[in-house]
Amino acid sequence: MRYVILTNTPAHVHLYKFAIRRLQADGHDVKVLARDYGCTVELAEAFDLPYTIYGSCDTNKASLVTNLPSHYLNIIKETLRYDPDLIFGMGAYAAHAGAVSRTPTILVLDSEPTQVDHLVSKPFADAMLTPDSFRRVLGPNHYAFPGFKECAYLHPEIFERDDDIRSALRIGSEPFVLLRFNAFGSHHDVSKGGFTSAQRRQLIRDLADHATVFVSDEGNECPLENLPARPFNLPPERLHDALAEASLLVADTQTMVTEAALLGTPAIRSNSFVGDDDMGNFIELARRGLVDNLATFSNVRSRALEILQQDGVQKQYQQRRQRLFEEKVNLTDVLVEVATNHEQLERVSALSRDWERPDPGQESETAVEPEKLSP
Secondary structure, three states: OEEEEEEOOHHHHHHHHHHHHHHHHOOOEEEEEEEEOOOHHHHHHHOOOOEEEEEEOOOOHHHHHHHHHHHHHHHHHHHHHHOOOEEEEOOHHHHHHHHHHOOOEEEEOOOOOOHHHHHHHHHHOOEEEEEOOOOOOOOOOEEEEOOOOOHHHHOOOOOOOOOOHHHHHOOOOOOEEEEEEOOOOOHHHOOOOOOOHHHHHHHHHHHHOOOEEEEEEOOOOOOOOOOOOEEOOOOHHHHHHHHHHOOEEEEOOOHHHHHHHHHOOOEEEOOOOOOOOOOHHHHHHHHOOOEEEOOOHHHHHHHHHHHHHOOOHHHHHHHHHHHHHOOOOOHHHHHHHHHHOOOOHHHOOOOEOOOOOOOOOOOOOOOOOOOOOOO
16 A cells, blocks of 8 residues: 655654554555654654655744645645555645545544644544544544554653663763753644743753753753753754653653653643643643643742652652553554554554543542652
8 A cells, every 4th residue: 555644743753653664564655745844854864764845844833824835735746646545644734635635534633722723624534543531522533542642652562762872961870851942833832832031041040950951942042051951962863762761851842741751751841731721631641640730830840849859759650651551552553553444443443432431630540649759
């Protein structure tokens, strides 16, 4: 079979990279249509994916709007030229390419706030796959899997940590912290925000008294001159190795927080998405004691210092991670099975259309009070 897979962001490359390798190994043909955004192309190159760049985009909303027509034109041209049997993607680009080319399309979604994208995508999607913590019902073609999209590359059956990462970072055995600052340039980030410039600087100064601080700044808006921090400047494919070794992640972004949780690294998330209408994956991860979703900066500071100063934290988070994965699938296995059975998805045992499940915020036997670190 022939597959087109759209990777608009670095996270999409990670989502599909192992499934692409397995499909190729089984004799299928794959074409990746990649957007030159952030380190997306660099990752596609590092993982030796068969990619073509369909366009570029800066980390701001104006760039996305300006480039939208050319993106659509190039995606549709490449899709028609390749003539695939199935398209995978995460939104409107993939859905509309499938509609124009009359190709079945599978969308993998995990962000409830992108309602406009859902509205314009779902009429053209043959199936939409979401985590079972997803808090919206998208219609009869909506299937849930037990896990998160990051389970496609961070499930213990797949992820292999690099024990030499400290040498690459040029640090010894001392604790280190990763700070991730979002550019808030995507269409679903309209009216949303995270740490202010002053808060970023304060956070660095606070944490530097207890750990080495590395900063990953998507928008390059936090100059580190005269601050006790170092830029995270390893190749982007090494990020998960560093995240697995870190003592703490503090971020105002989304995906990297879930990644930290799945690696058993304490994670603090603070942005204007946090609240009663938060995304289901973060509600579940908080309930399991793997993520702190905090709306106020004062709570971020106090919680971060608490984690860094308390003994036994890493062991306890690893135990919580282990319990989590007792209930979560290797999503790469699911994607490959979907790719080869897309006309009979009822045969994919990991997928469900049972929407009478508990809300992810509901208490259960596995619920943990995040601030209480005793096992």
